[in-house]
Amino acid sequence: MNGNVLLAILAVSILIPFNDLGPSPYAYGYFGGLYEDGSNTIPADHLAAGLSRAALIVPRDSNGHPSPSGKIVFLTAGFGETERISNAFFDLARADPRVDHDAVVMINAAHEGYDSAVWTPPQSDVNLNRIRDTLLTPAHVSEKQVQVAWVQMVTNFPYHPLPPADSDAYRLKGAIAAAMRALKSRYPNLQIAYLSSRVYGGYATTEWNPEPYAYESALSVRWNILGQITLMRTGFLWDTRIGPVDYLKGDVPWLAWGPYLWANGTMPRSDG
Numbered sequence: 001m002n003g004n005v006l007l008a009i010l011a012v013s014i015l016i017p018f019n020d021l022g023p024s025p026y027a028y029g030y031f032g033g034l035y036e037d038g039s040n041t042i043p044a045d046h047l048a049a050g051l052s053r054a055a056l057i058v059p060r061d062s063n064g065h066p067s068p069s070g071k072i073v074f075l076t077a078g079f080g081e082t083e084r085i086s087n088a089f090f091d092l093a094r095a096d097p098r099v100d101h102d103a104v105v106m107i108n109a110a111h112e113g114y115d116s117a118v119w120t121p122p123q124s125d126v127n128l129n130r131i132r133d134t135l136l137t138p139a140h141v142s143e144k145q146v147q148v149a150w151v152q153m154v155t156n157f158p159y160h161p162l163p164p165a166d167s168d169a170y171r172l173k174g175a176i177a178a179a180m181r182a183l184k185s186r187y188p189n190l191q192i193a194y195l196s197s198r199v200y201g202g203y204a205t206t207e208w209n210p211e212p213y214a215y216e217s218a219l220s221v222r223w224n225i226l227g228q229i230t231l232m233r234t235g236f237l238w239d240t241r242i243g244p245v246d247y248l249k250g251d252v253p254w255l256a257w258g259p260y261l262w263a264n265g266t267m268p269r270s271d272g
Contacts, residue, residue, distance in 0.1 A: 015211070018218045019260050020270050028163040030219060034257050036226065042256060046229050053191040053247065053254040057147045059103045064144030064189050072100075073136070073145045075107045077119060077183065078152035081199060082110035085261075086150070105141050107131070115156040116175035124182040132186075146187035150258050152196045153179055153220075158213045168213050172220040174241040180224070180252035181244070188250070194258030195221045202265055215262060225255045 016024075019040050021032020034040045042050075059070035076086040086108040093099050093106060109131045111118075118127050132143055153176050158168035176195065184190050201214030209217075228245040231237040237245070244251040263269050 015215050015264055017260070017262055017264065017269050018222075030162075034218075034222060034260060036229075043229060045233070046256070049232065049247070050192065050254050050256055056189075056191050060145050060147070060189060062142040062145065064142075070103070071105050071141050071145045072103050072147050073105045073107055073141050074148045074150075075131075075146050075187075076110050076150045076152075077179070078110040079114050079154055080110070080112035081154075082150075082152040083108060083112060085152075086110055105139055105145070107135050107139060107141075107146075109135055110152070113156070116153040116172060116179060117155075119153060120175050120178040120182060124179070128182070128186045143187050144189055147189050147191055149183060149187075149190060149193045149253070150196065151176075151179065151183075151193050152198070152258075154198055154209045154217060155213070156208050158209065161212050162216055162219075167216075169216040169219050170241060172217055173223045173239075174243070176220055176224050177227075177242040177245055177252070180255065184250065184252050190253045191247075193253040193255055195224065195255060196258040196261055197221045199261045200263055200265060218260065218262060221257065225257065228252070228255050 016026075016032065018026075018032045019034055021038070022040075023031055023033065023038025025031050031038055035042055057072060058066045059068060059072055061067040061070045076082055090106045090108060093104075094101070114127065117123055136142060136146075153172060155168050155172050155175065158171075160167040162169050180193060183193070197218040197220065198209060198214035201209055201211045204210035204214075223239065224242060224245065227237050227239050227242045228247070231245055232248075245255070246252075247254045
């Protein structure tokens with residue numbers, strides 16, 4: 001076996017899920033945890049802000065005005081993995097009596113092979129037109145009724161893991177933020193976006209998104225969420241790769257973690 005391949009396999013084998021890593025270090029000065037200081041708990045001020053945004057999610061008519069007979073569109077965006085997970089989740093949701101099936105419309109806008117480039121300018125307009133014309137319109141809903149999203153972004157054929165400045169984790173960080181702005185621009189009533197990183201990529205047989213890129217994509221998600229938290233607290237964000245992420249100004253929706261999906265192969269996580 002090639003020595004470099006063996007080293008890569010060994011490196012992946014010792015990776016610990018970020019939700020289990022906590023305040024312990026990963027590498028290159030980066031630590032675990034989904035939120036601040038190695039914690040998996042959303043900060044209280046950010047949670048309060050999210051609840052305020054959630055209060056704005058109400059049934060709306062096609063022009064975006066609140067209406068008792070209106071709809072709440074929950075949209076998922078991403079690539080093939082996102083598409084398959086969304087299909088399974090929507091099957092569960094359709095059978096769940098807790099869901100208001102009269103008001104909530106679930107739209108799976110994820111698509112096989114659609115990496116972050118398709119969800120960011122200049123390609124995003126064509127993609128969002130696809131969603132409008134082939135998914136929203138046939139479901140008798142409009143862009144102004146999209147209010148919640150689950151988003152999972154990747155970069156196809158990444159070429160550098162951390163720590164170089166052009167590593168995929170840094171590039172993906174900027175792409176996620178740009179995708180959030182593109183979505184908010186087309187969906188003005190989009191209040192909340194839940195973000196997820198990739199599942200385990202150690203079984204990949206192509207170079208589309210193997211390890212450690214799948215693992216490190218969690219940092220890209222976390223940087224966006226913590227960047228928004230920092231901006232809303234201080235009015236300043238030093239991270240120019242992220243750019244404007246102010247939900248009060250309408251730059252992007254309020255951001256938080258959706259499900260954290262990565263586990264190291266068949267090794268169970270602490271949460272099962």
